[in-house]
Amino acid sequence: MAQEEVHDAGLALGLSLGGGSSSAHRSNNSSRLTLWEAPSAEPSLTLSMPDDPTMTGRTASGGVSSMSVGGAVKRERAEEAELGEMVSSTAVVAAEEDDDGSTRKKLRLTKEQSALLEDRFKEHSTLNPKQKVALAKQLNLRPRQVEVWFQNRRARTKLKQTEVDCEFLKRCCESLTEENRRLQRELQELRAIKFAPPPPPPPPPNNAGQHPGTPSAAAAPAPAPPFYMQLPAATLTICPSCERLSGTAATAAGKVDPDRPKATHHFFNPFTHSAAC
DNA sequence: TGTCGATCTTCCGTTACCTCA
């Protein structure tokens, strides 16, 4: 891929002076200077190897080179600058240079890091920049890594949900197919009755109630309602804003059976995942 | 007030690394 094309050939070097001093550097908005309070009282010197993908385009002065490689990377540079290169060596596995300088070593998050990220994700699936930086600081990771983790986590959640929805639709489809077959059979039977010769004399009373045209009706138990009918279908309406089916219309009309459970279930629409409704 | 460019955020598809059976 072209990712190596943007790697700064130079050795990225972040230098911060300790003793509680503040360092000033440029954020990604080059017209703005931000002050950063050094997190450590100790003088620190952080070196990153040239092929570290997260250091793309950074100049040796810790600023941002003129090479434009996309908003996310530029943003990350600024965020890292704000963090003052506080990332520990344990977090940065991706720094070994290969012979051709084209490797992309991969960080493996620790259990503690994953657990904390999961906790935060449960609270909110997105992070604002402040939260991101704070969390990165807490985890001893780069903000970009936290950001990427949340992106991938959202993608995994979505994929999982898609699988669940797919399974649900499959069952709906099977149920509808079976129901269709049943109705077709019933239709054929009704047609047969309509065009059949006059019925024989009425059957004995113990057979009362059995349909003359359905000899198997008494023997066969009543079929279970199809899968889709187990849903409160009568209360389903399509929400115009999100195209989901919902159960509000019948409820609003006051025609809902009080014994029936409230139709709070959001019928699945595979094409919209909006939670706005 | 409308337009334009820069920037940011998120999503998506993909790549590449790592682990494990």
Next chain:
DNA sequence: ACTGAGGTAACGGAAGATCGA
């Protein structure tokens, strides 16, 4: 020891939103 599959960190690009000139 080798290998293929699966998981996932990381990437680049597109689209949409926001902001200042």
